Amino acid sequence: MNWTLPRLRPGEPFPPAEGALPAEAPYPGLLAAGGRVDAPTLRAAYAGGIFPWFGEDEPPLWWSPDPRMVLLPGELRVRRSLRQSARRLSADPRFELRVDGDFAAVMRACAQPRAGVAGTWIGPSILQAYAELHAQGLAHSFELWRDGELVAGLYLVALGAAAFGESMFTRVDDGSKLLLMALCGFALSRGLRFIDCQQQTGHLASLGARPWPRGRFLRELAQARELDGVRSWQYDWTQFRQHCAAWL
Known part of the structure; x- marks a missing residue:
């Protein structure tokens, strides 16, 4: 063929x-x-x-x-170990949860080589383009800081009521998973309908993501784009504990 x-x-x-x-x-x-x-x-x-x-x-x-891996915010699976980590980190005064504190630093950290992975897809053109999206209010980062140092992060694109997860990194145990939990809690509180996870992996499935046929994904995306987007991206531990209470 x-x-x-x-x-x-x-x-x-x-x-x-x-x-x-x-x-x-x-x-x-x-x-x-x-x-x-x-x-x-x-x-x-x-x-x-x-x-x-x-x-x-x-x-x-x-x-x-096709299919497309999608996580519905309310369907995140929080295992006991992550629940314990979330409780510990959110109670530790050395740690701070931020959104859009340093978007560029999150992207640079995500671009760093990883064990067993050759190269990176986050090159200069990608860094610049997503920085432009961030300046337009269409790309955001969830961040975990310890004593003023960025130790975990994820970044995403948001159009209307749809979120598109891109990449994440962590230098502390369960850091990126905790930020995914924060994103899901944020999404539930702000009306984001789904988080696009793009490719099927066993890891994403273990966190509650599931495959949608492309046709369904495109229909849901078209509907979500017509809805109002998030007005405020401010987020902290107080909101995290409130919106993620069911998982804690």
């Missing part, structure tokens, strides 16, 4: 997400290559159920897998 992949010129619109390569293709979910990586392009991509993912030596690659 000869699979044809669209090559985008800078500024050219994306093809419909339904045109991504099917499961039997060498790269299932791959939609297009090329184009420009900047804030307007990213916004159009997320609005169409598309996200970027490519290596440092590759052209921009744009994806829309």
Whole structure:
């Protein structure tokens, strides 16, 4: 079978997400290559159920897998060990929970090489484009600080009532999982309908994420985009304990 992949010129619109390569293709979910990586392009991509993912030596690659891994905020699975960590960290005065305290630092930390993983997809063009989205109020970071040092973080894109999780890091036990818990509590309190987790993994499934057929994901996304977005992204331990009480 000869699979044809669209090559985008800078500024050219994306093809419909339904045109991504099917499961039997060498790269299932791959939609297009090329184009420009900047804030307007990213916004159009997320609005169409598309996200970027490519290596440092590759052209921009744009994806829309089928199925799509999605976490409904109320369905987060909090195991006993995470519950204990959340209680401990939220009660420790050395630790501070912040949102958008240092978005760029979170992205830089997420871009650092990880054990067993060659390279990173968070290169200079990605860093700049998401920084632009952040300046526009469309990208945000959840952060854990210890004695003034950033020790865990995750960043996401938000359009209307939809959130798109991108990457996370941690330097303390359960740090990134605690921030995912914070994001879910925040989402429940602010009316965010779902958190897009993109690719299927056993780790995400263990946290409560589940696969949606692409068609359902695109329908839910279209509805969520029509709703009002979050007005205030302020968040702290007091709100965390209130909104995550059921998990604590």
